[in-house]
Amino acid sequence: MMINKIGYSNFLNNVAEDIDIPPGKYQQAVDRYESVGRWLEDGSYLGSDGAPDIYPQGSFQLGTVVRPIRAGAEADFDIDLVCELPINKDSTSAYMVKKMIGDRLNDHKRYRDMRDDEGKRCWTIIYAEQDGIGFHLDVLPSVPDRRYFSDTSIAITDRQGGFYQWSASDPRGYGKWFNEKNQAAFEQVQLQQRRSIMSKAPTIYLSVDKVPDQLVRTPLQRAIQIMKRHRDVKFNGVQAAKYAPISMIVTTLAAYLYQNETDVYAALAAIVSKLHGHAGLVENRSIELKLSSLDLIRRMSDGTWYIGNPVNGEENFADRWHEDNHARARAFFLWIDALKKDLVDVIAENRLDTARNQFKKVLGASAVSAHLGLLSLTEVAASPVKVTIENPARPWKP
């Protein structure tokens, strides 16, 4: 016996939906950030010619949001909002830009009361909502910094100790790249999903075509959500928490490896097994040519690591992987190994209760409980023989 694949894939999809932002909550978040945006737009900023450009970035914009876990419990959603001031970077400073946005937020009494301590790159406004599911709205002050052949790249402020410096970023360029990877699958699922959202939440949108693109989820986005949740649970409260793989790495690698698989399990299995094939890099062993030629995770000659930002090769997402005896690299591959065992190889499990308990443990009981009924066992004999290929011979012709 093994777990029925269709049921399991539906289960993963529903768990991802459960930890995703619900349509009503999404709309509330949009309302919140649009008001903050209007308030920021109405400010006047020294040296600025025109109003700031305000737009969401990160998982909220990519459709890969997951509800964070803090201190073991489901916590508020994080939303990143870029505030791009039309100021010449050379005529101002990172400190000035950060301060001007902070001051403007302070001028609003409610926002002043809701503000958290200053972040490294952002100002945070904490919304405690009546339904208990709040938001952490991170406002990232920035200025245009068109480089790297991108007409959307920006410079964001970065506080290190007491000093402020610029740091390169291109959230719009990245969003465009991600959408391209996601496009074919998006076209396939969008209509059916808009309909389903309409029927589940008929009061929020006026019609099927008013359901925003940002609420449609492809198997790629679902797989990323599941991976991020598994990561959050695995690294929650452990010593190595600071070595947990960052979302940008997870999202980028998954998007590169996704090949329009049509269900969540197939997408997850393909992505995870390909990442698993990279594990040899930790010991500096060579990996399958097919993988190394993708050049996703590069081991440099000096032992450091490189995972490039797809829209700015100068940004290395893995720039700290070699630190502490490659602690982040090791943590990444240990996590991938666990992910494979917990959520991919589990398909061969022949006891439902074992599988169910495991899912509670690795994805969080609150997220999976309602969907465990989707899991069922199926006769192995009815399905094709499973073969794991190791040391294959190569085809030839005399």
Place this chain on the structure above:
Amino acid sequence: MKRTLASEIAELQQKYRGLTRVLETEACIELLGPLQFEASADGYEPITDEFEIKLIVPSSYPKELPWVRETGGRIKENYEHVFNNGKLCLAVPIEERLTFEQQPSLVGFVDKLLVPYLYGYCFWEKHGEHPFGEREHGEAGIVGFYVEKLGLSDDIQVLEVLLHLHQYGYRGHHDCPCGSGAKLRNCHGHALKKLYQLHTSETVRRDFCAVLKYCLQRDSEGELELPAALKRRTGNCLEKTAGNSR
């Protein structure tokens, strides 16, 4: 206890339920039917597929390995790794033997050789390339196997190695044919001994002749400079072989 062919066939049919036994002659047993598999390889996408195949087990099995035809017309004509007579070219003979010995049974043959081959075909069909690489056609593929398997650096070393096997079998106390000056057992001996144990004198002779033919060809085309002494030694050796078989 040596397992009988009948029990191996039963084991195969138990696992691959689509296969039925159809033909039985003194020369061979044939199994026919759909072969369903779900194959995965570390770092590659899982592929589920089904092929109509005919598996022919010669009466000389396991001394000689089975061969396979695809009978459903699924494998495209422009796929290169099929013999003209429709037999699938799973690997160069010694690599096929080496792979088979990982799990020497009919089930092993299908799991280790046939399914990976068919997986490779599906992958090629989908992506236009071979997941695990492919051997060059003809003698070049045989040379390529030895270069890779033994970690040799060029064709001449392969020829030296096969000449050694052909002349002496495996002799650990001889100088290593790679030319390093070390004793074979301290150099390429370990890997070579393993291969030698899978060979028969006949298969060694075939590979030796193939590699020699390839080297002479390249020598005549000016792409390779075969040392005169090596040419002479191989020549003597061939004459002896010819003499023996007469």
